[in-house]
Amino acid sequence: MGLRIRRFREEDLGAVLEVERASFDEPYGEEVFRRVLSEENIFLVGEVEGGIVAAYILVLIRQSEAHVLSVAVHPEWRGRGYARELFEHLFQEVRLLGLERVVLEVDVTNNTAQHVYYALGFKVGGRLKRYYQNGHDALLLFKELDP
Known part of the structure; x- marks a missing residue:
């Protein structure tokens, strides 16, 4: 069975936080996710067999663009x-x-993620x-979508 992508539900929060903590050295806390949920944004989870939340993507919707706040796949x-x-569904x-x-x-040191993003057609728009x-720079990436 592959990944089943659906909208986030309140009962997913614990599993999403687990994926977040397993994926990042500086994970977002519950309050960040709750604040974002109170607005009109896109929050998708990817379930595997047994209803296990294996991945998620959280995207802030702004006037002219979608800003990916966080995306993670559990290490397992x-x-x-x-x-x-997740990105294809998001697009x-x-x-x-x-x-x-x-x-x-x-993060400029996250070569694995960069490889995925470049394969999806993202381009470098700047460096922060x-x-x-942790003091690392970030690459600002963007992708223009065809209508």
Whole structure:
């Protein structure tokens, strides 16, 4: 069975936080997810067999673009193309909203994520110095979507 992508539900929060903590050295806390949920944004989860939340993508909708706040695949489920599936689903939803641009930041040292993003057609739009708490720079990436 592959990944089943659906909208986030309140009962997913614990599983999403588990994926977040397993994926990042500086994970977002519950309050960040709750704040974002109170607005009109896109929050998708990817389930595997047994209803296990293996991945998620959280996207802030702004006037002219979709800003990926966080995307993660639990380490146990990596290497299966789940991030690509989440992004392909996201691109469809963003187009339906009439938006044509997706942006995100990625740590300059995260070569694995960069490889995925470049394969999806993202391009470098800039560099944010000392963006992360650990002092690392971030690359600002963007993708223009065809209507």
